[in-house]
Amino acid sequence: MRQVDYIIRGDYLLTMEGDLSVIKDGAVAVTGSDIVAAGTFADISEKYSSQKILDGKNKVVFPGLINTHTHAAMVYFRGLADDLPLQEWLQDHIWPAEGKWLSEAFVGDAVELACMEMLKAGVTTYSDMYFFQNTAGEKLEKIGMRGVLGAGIIDFPFTGYAKSVDDYFINAENLINNWKDSELVFPCVAPHATYTCGPDNYKKANALSEKYNVPIHTHLAETRFEVAECQKRYGKTPVEYFESIGLLSERLSAAHCVWLTDNEISLLAKRKAGVTHCIESNLKLASGFAPVAAMLKAGIKVAFGTDGAASNNDLSILGEMSTAAKVHKAVSMDPTVVDSKTTLLMATKNGADLLMLGDKIGSIKAGKKADLVIANLQQPHLMPLYDIYSHITYCMRPSDIETVMVNGKVVIENGKPATMDEAEVIAKAVAWQKKIKAS
Ligand SMILES: [Zn+2]
Structure with missing residues (x-):
């Protein structure tokens, strides 16, 4: 015995x-x-x-359920601006709010609320794209939650976090070195999207991801605006553009992939890239319907992400599973697709594989x-x-x-x-809400 x-x-x-x-x-x-x-x-x-x-x-x-695409600290912007298209929502509401409020203190407090919400909903690992990830990492170690923390990268400086574009890469490399021995925190690189990050920065981010063998987490082919913009700038659709600059690999964790051609589905499958499906965010921002059934059929690792709470508006993977299972049946006019075993696989094993953690988590x-x-x-x-x-x-x-x-x-x-004071975390959220509302 x-x-x-x-x-x-x-x-x-x-x-x-x-x-x-x-x-x-x-x-x-x-x-x-x-x-x-x-x-x-x-x-x-x-x-x-x-x-x-x-x-x-x-x-x-x-x-434990795995949320493979979120911006945890955005919980403090939950319900701040709803019922808008993505570009207007980002440019007129979210980016100004982030510009005003983002700081280590904001991220530290907000991440506690996000972790509490996710853990209570059975999410044991989340993959994040944001800033001040060292602060988030400290919270995760204290709380005892697992996270793949992506250091955000964009083409323009961001006061308080990156004085120049080079700083994003310095911050990302520091994050990777800081947490390389952690059992709970897995750092990675997170260039934002094709419309905020140029090819040089994507290639630099990819080189960093290759050097340390960590995921590269980005948004990809989320809206028709993004596809049109990508075609205007680079003469290619987003996944074909990624193929042309060498971004497609097993390390790629691409969020959304709503607007894909058949050739792009084949490319993602051939390069063994992972895709995060964010059905509720896609529905709420009217971004469209990702071809999930076709991606699964092509053998792509498709997992679930809530995206940030500002566009969902919660961090429940159970919610994503239920919604996705129903929506894709209607979209494909086929009630046999995205069945209940498949959704739990997507929320567990596929998520772990996509995050390069398949040897550690995702199954019992x-x-x-x-x-x-x-x-x-x-x-x-x-x-x-x-x-x-x-x-x-x-x-x-x-x-x-x-x-x-x-x-x-x-x-x-x-x-x-068991590892957080629920009343205190909620009191902090209310205090931030009052400050943000007053402004
Ligand atoms: Zn996102």
Whole structure:
């Protein structure tokens, strides 16, 4: 009998490995930060014992959800400007607000709120594009959440963060060096978009990503405006332009990819680039419908992102799963596409692979990190239960998430943050709201 730190039991265990079969009365043995074994409770309890057995009656255990595209600190701009097209929303509202408010203090406080919202909704890892990521990294280590933090890069200086364009690259390289040994924080490079970042800066960002073998995270082919602008500037559509400057690779994490030609889908697949689908942001900004079914069919790693809370307006991956599963059926006039197993795969394993963390997270398997979610199934909207995958995609709500573990540590217990003071985080958000509103 081997002693382990935790045995986590569930009436249903979804490992997201192999043929995705459901393990009834399953259990996961965890020691330190690692998953030691997963299987039926009968098998696990024969080989392992623990002082801490998390009871699994009426519960489902699955891998932590992964949000592969967001701007976490933008939670403080949630609901600041709604019902506008992307360019007007960015240029007239978001960029001026960011210009006025962005600072280390803003990012530090806002990231706490974002992490609390995501963890309570079962999101254990998020991939971010923003500024002041060292501050965000310190918060993640304190809270115990996993993050892939992308140092933002644009073609123009930004007061308080980058006096010159070179500073973006210096900041990015410093971020990479600062966090290279962290278990929770994975730094990366994040040039913003083809309309804010020229080819030279994209190539420099890509060289940095190659040098350190970290992801390069960018927005790509989000709107028709962007495609037209790209064609005007470079005579090519966005993905073809990326191919021409050597940006397409396994390290590329491209958010949106709404407007793609068939050739661009083939290029993304051939170069093994990853795509983040942000259905709710695309719907809200009326950006269009990404060809998700076609991308999945082509073998592209497609994962889910919420984008920032200012364009969603929440950070719930469960919400993205439900919306995407329904919208793509209607768009393709085919109710068999983006089924519930596929959505959970996209939200877990695909996300981990896209972030180059597939050996660490994304599924429940011996040797991987213990990033797990336990949800309570004793809810009217989850009764009766014939298919657990269906319930997670179509019916589950963030409030059903009871326990969340990241890297072997419980960070949400009975729905409450275990490593954050909820009242304090909310009080800070209210204080910032008052300041921002007054201006
Ligand atoms: Zn974005």
